[in-house]
Amino acid sequence: MPVTIVFLLAMVVLAVASIQVRKAEIAVIYLGIFSLFNAIFYLFYSAPDLSLAEAVIGSALATALFLVAIKGYTLRRTQIKSEYRSPKMRLALFGELFWGVVFLTIGFIVISFYFGTVQDVGKPAWYHYVRSFISDTGARNAVTAIYLNYRVFDTLFEALLLLVGILATAYFLEWPEGKEPEEEIATKPDSEIVARISGLLYPFILLYGFYIIVNGHLTPGGGFQGGAILASVFIIRYFAQRRLGINIFILQRLEKSFFLGIIALSMLLLLPEFMNSDFKVFHLVLMNILIGFKVCCGLAILFFCFIFQQTKVEDTKGRSERG
Amino acid sequence: MAELVSFIIFFLGLYALVVKRSVIKSIIALVLMETAVILYFVSGGFEEGKLPPISDALPEQMVDPLPQALMITAIVIGISSTAVALAMYSQLHRKYGTDDWKKLMKIRLEEDA
Amino acid sequence: MSELVGNVLMGVALVFMTCGVYGIFRFRHFYLRILISSKVDTVGFITLTAGIMVKSGLNFFTLKVLIIVVFFVLTNPLATHSIARSAYKSQYPLPEDDV
């Protein structure tokens, strides 16, 4: 599709803008638009699974995390102004120009070298995957077949990565001392309309998220994207009702037990007589469901830690310390 | 064309890492570099007119499914490493107060002495 | 026959959207901009999807497009509302009446 050139140019412009703009808040919004264009670009490069993951995780969740992290600190505009008027400013500008020239020359050499010497020696993995993924794994979506059956060893570490990343975030954000930033997020009452209508949408989004998880092996989707959709229900729910509703302590335990389930299930993959029976397809669905719920719990914890890092909401105050 | 753009964005991110002194800009540059690498990986496996690797297309017409499967992992890596970096950033800002790499280093050296 | 009607609908939708985008650039003030563009954009979306539905006739494809339209009609005004509300809450000055 020649229209992708338009998106590529827009991406480059947005990347430059998000680096050069002075205020971090604006840079983050540019980053969100950049990853939105990135997601649509993947769709035109016929990678629907990837564009889903990038749109869901890259543009919506990443932007939200950035904004929450820099929330308390961009308010002091006066401080930013004073920094950039000092005489050191000219020195910094000169440094940026110098490095710009160095990067342009080296980048040009590398890129021209790359396009001069790139060659393709054939793709045996591609040849084999495309021809035999239906018979081997019983999945209709080759991408799910790969990351749930051929290369399931990687997916185990990916689930572990999400578990550890969320453990780290919860661990760092519970740091007791240090000056508390102003808590203005939790106390703000939200508009009534958003609360009412988003209340209407929950069952629909939950059903849709579960649909994406369950037939991840047929149409694009699967554990990670479906889990993120379910987690978005928690996020909208926070905007509707001020309360947390879900206890982080239980969520952390749930996430770890789902992870153990994933490891146990992938161990079943090793028994050869298990695999050529028709259990293969059921194995895919079960793995997708487990990954989906694990990602949902994980992202929900991630969001609650970030949004509630200052305010321990009253109904979970007692138990929200680390389990 | 997509490979050229991914190289450009990769070196743009590296440029921002070297030049920009704010911590949050370094994290944004890191996200840009990771997105550029994912862009390159996927555009390597695509040929014009090929269809997504869902079973209703003929095997010859399917695009390479391996980069897409790996890049879903890379995106999840990107989000969790950004989340950890941002969690540390919010603690850094609460304790040190500044957002500038040079000032942070000066404060850190005074603490050691 | 349905081909022609579909094409006409899509053409109309294109006109709507170009007006919406033109509206964004023409008005100087944020509140006016958001008022015009969001309304026109939702209408454009509905006519475009109506055109697609007409052209693809009665099957599952049309049902899915219908679901998307219903969801979009529900959520797009909400999103625009929350933007305007956030601008209002942060005391962004309302336009003087002569604009």
Add this chain to the structure above:
Amino acid sequence: MIPGYLFVLVPIAFGTLLFFTNSRQAKRGVIIFQLALILASLYNLTKLRFLESHVSIETFAGWDRIIGISLKWDLVSSLFVMLTAGLFFFLFLFDYRGDHVDQLFLMLLCTIQGLIIGIFLAHDFFNVFILYEVATILVSILIMFRKDKQSVYDGIFYLLTNLVAMTFFLFGIALLYRMLGVLDFALTREQMALLSDRRALILPYTFLVTALSLKIAILPLFSWLPRAHATPSAPSTVSALLSGLFVKSSLYLFFRIRNIFDPFLELTELFLILGWLTALFGALLALSQKDIKLILAYSTVSQLGLITFGLSLNQDLAFWGAVYHIINHAIFKSTLFLSAGIISEIYRTRDIERIRGVGKGMPLVAAGTIFAILGVTGAPFFSGSMSKYWIVASAKDNLTTLGIYLANFGTITCFIRYSRIFFGVQKNSENSSCSLWKMQHIVVFVMGLFSLFGGLFARELIILFFAKQLPVDPLSYFQKIMIFFASLIGGFFVLRVIERTGILKKIRELDLSFNSVAAFMFLFFSMSFLYLSLKYAPQ
């Protein structure tokens, strides 16, 4: 043979299971689990030793190597797996009574053990990439486990530099996959043969080398390592684990990837010089530090430089010497870090000038540390001397031998300054009570014994483990002993001279901010790229 992925997944699953038990059962369960792991790795090592090909490659779920992921057992990696299991056993034993030890800490240690074993066994590019990413985030929690103020800066510095390095690594994999279409180590080697022009491999190789040279702390890119390993909030077991073992896995991976690209592209001259410079610079910086853990961390950097120097000498003798040095270094560096942990807890300070009289206060710990120091400096009949001897013996021209002795001289002076803590009387003696648990002293002493044991029976161990006959002719070994004593005495005088001048204080102020580390990484990338493209320019 017990399949490899069990070695990787069982510790991780066990770690997650620990989370559901209370901390008392967790501590006991972990030690029993660790013993079982040592026995399993020993069983695998012996099975492999008697297999005539000494190599066994397993694939997960039986898929062929092109499409699935494979793990490779060879003599070196199985020995490293046993080393990991043994070291973790000592760490868990050391931490049995630690106040900061709860299920979360034990879970993190078990998980990172599984990851390190995974990196040693890995045989697939993307698998290594994701193992490293998980390990980076895990280490960033372990580094800041005690949550005090200074370590926030060290933690984010460590995390960002390593994430940038892994982005370079991923770009290298992307380029390789784009050209060769396969991710397995051995299959990439075969596909490379089909390439018409080997200059196509220059760009991926440069990306991979830049990422790995940051991980193994080569000269311009090592400033993240000492700050991360010796940060105040990292428990001493974590610093022992990081310096002793985690850096070794990246060194081992650097060596394996260099082997894949060996017939096509050569970077050994570059790494000879850089390795030697890192050894010198690391020893100099270690000399100038005040904090005992920082001294040890900078001496890790210099030892890594020495090992890279040995590995890139491209001789068989130097290779086995370097591998044996990796094992010895893992043992005595973790002993030193553990003893530094005990000393800093009892004396409640990490400043080397204010710690005196360790010899009288804690005889067992002092003995273990002295053994380890003699091991590091390469004193005769200790493990360090044997491996350094083999590296020196294989160096042909005397320039390299002079270089190695100079680097060793730097380490010796640094540890002479470090061993001042044993003599003299304790200044404020109110905190000299050995309230700490006796077992920790025994653990440090036993690990010190290992470095002595490794030195005396070096040749027999090498035959046992690697089925390799390494020659030791007594004349040149005697000459090496003479040089050791000469540099020992020289070290005393040089130390006295340096401490009078204020150089040390100025060197200590030397520090790189994150921007200059990124700039150095970019310069390293462009230097090695230009070097390679000029070296293999089409004539």
Add this chain to the structure above:
Amino acid sequence: MIFEQVILWVLAILAVALTLRAVLGPTPWDRILGFNLLSAKIVMIIAICAFILKKSYLLDVALIYSLFSFVGTVIIARFVEKRD
């Protein structure tokens, strides 16, 4: 078939115009408005692509895009508010 290609091109140009608005927009709320309208345009582009390629799973993708454009816009709008 050519008619859909034309619509695709026009929509792409409108998307770029909205990006221009988002980049130029003086106030942060202009940027969020650009973000919101841009994702609406992208949902339309996917719907038309799904119609051209006759693949119904692309419509699932479109629905998820519109869901997350709603979630993203509400979150960003909430966190861009200033309290001074």
